[in-house]
Amino acid sequence: MKLSTWCICLLVVALSSGLSSRVNASDEPTHVAVAAYEFPPYYSSRLERHVLGALLDAVNQRQQTFYFEIIEVRPPHRYQALEPEGCCQLIFFEAEQWGWSSYIGTHVEKGPKLTEGADIHVLRAEEDTSEVSNDADGAARVGGIVGYHYDFVDYQSDVAVLEQEHNLYLADSHVTLINMLSRGRLHSILLNTELLAMLELHDPDVAKTLKAGKTVDQTYATHVLVADDAVVNVDWLRGQLDEMWEDGSLAELFASFGLENHLVYDPSPANVQAASPQ
Template identity: 30%
Template sequence: MYVAAYDYPPYFSMGLETDVTRELIQILNDYQDTYDFQLQVIPPNGRYQALSETGCCDVIFFESEEWGWEGRAVESTIPLIRGRERFVAKRIPGRTQAFFETLENKTVGAVKGYHYNFNGTEQTADQLNQSYRAYLSHSALTNLRMLMGGRIDIMPINDELLSALQNAGEQYQKDLLVSDKVFDDYMLSMIVGHNKRLTQETMQQLVRELARQGHIDQLLQRFNLSRFQVYRIGLRR
């Protein structure tokens, strides 16, 4: 059973010692022996092909239906996480929240294959160059280092990554100026391809069973993500 995963920290990144997806795969394999879940690393813009009928993978964890899945042969479980995205910049003397009022004359760090919603219009990273001066990398963590090094001026980041980095003791908090304004929020589910060895109903049932055993709560607590959690036993949505 192949789980598609692309660089999207804290949910998955080879730049991290561990992440939510790898931990959840281990939990699933320890919990049951009907399915053997295995990680399959893909590029972000390869996820639609990966879950297609002829694709390599069966499911992708922590993904939003709004990120290019409309009209595709997939189904999603109930949401587990409600995430948010905002801009960050390097903290320097005299820089205030006013820095985030415009992207004009700023180099924006983005990730190839991602979808962004800066101004109420969903755009792919490749489309950003039509409206902004964008630098595209393959990793949000790369962009974060570029930001700290002064190579880019501003970047979008999800609140979940900021929270996980804080939990890991990373010192980005003192070095980052974080925008007060959220420009996007989204719901993250497990998305299952049609005609796969795993069905949406089975994936949903596994999520429910793990939640009943407390595994979902414990996993998200470990990464400091509990405040983003929308699915708990007794709070089913």
């Protein structure tokens, strides 16, 4: 082979390799960071399987445009995570009353409603549920989670105020609260109804040690919140959820956590119109 012919062959191979690498690179899905914090059963690093992980796995398998990955943050830091300089682009299962009012409509868009739930006072199974009240006078030690917002303390989240003025014990996990309740170190703890439903299905031995009080602290509806500068938008996410709803996989996923009665996602045109920005 002549030297000139050999050089041309090398050039063609090089160009082909470069084109191939660019094509392969363009085929790679865009990574999307999803903020998550300790909020079982929706997300918990202490659970082998949680709702958010199962949902994102399903979406990742259904398409190749985006790859969603979870970035764990502490509850008080989830707002900064969605700011323009933040680490994440969206967050699932959030309620506007949990400190999001000033963010929605400024640099965060609220997506469709996903679930409904409540925070309730929970006691040991042998306790009298009639003794629980929502008075924030420090008469009985109540356990909650750092960074959470509770109605009976006017949605304050300042740790010092909650601990000193309202005698609220704040833990980093629901596991800690349940353990302290079982040992009699707390009179009652605040748990969400979705967690109780999951425990009844997957950990009935623990569920039997707990008794739901008659006092509901707050009810809420959760949504997906998307940062304005995110590479993915609410309409695209709604399209994925609509497909999962239509083929039954969305209901099946939530039922696997015992949350079939909490899923309220509505793919109807009326829901799309209501969730669209005005």
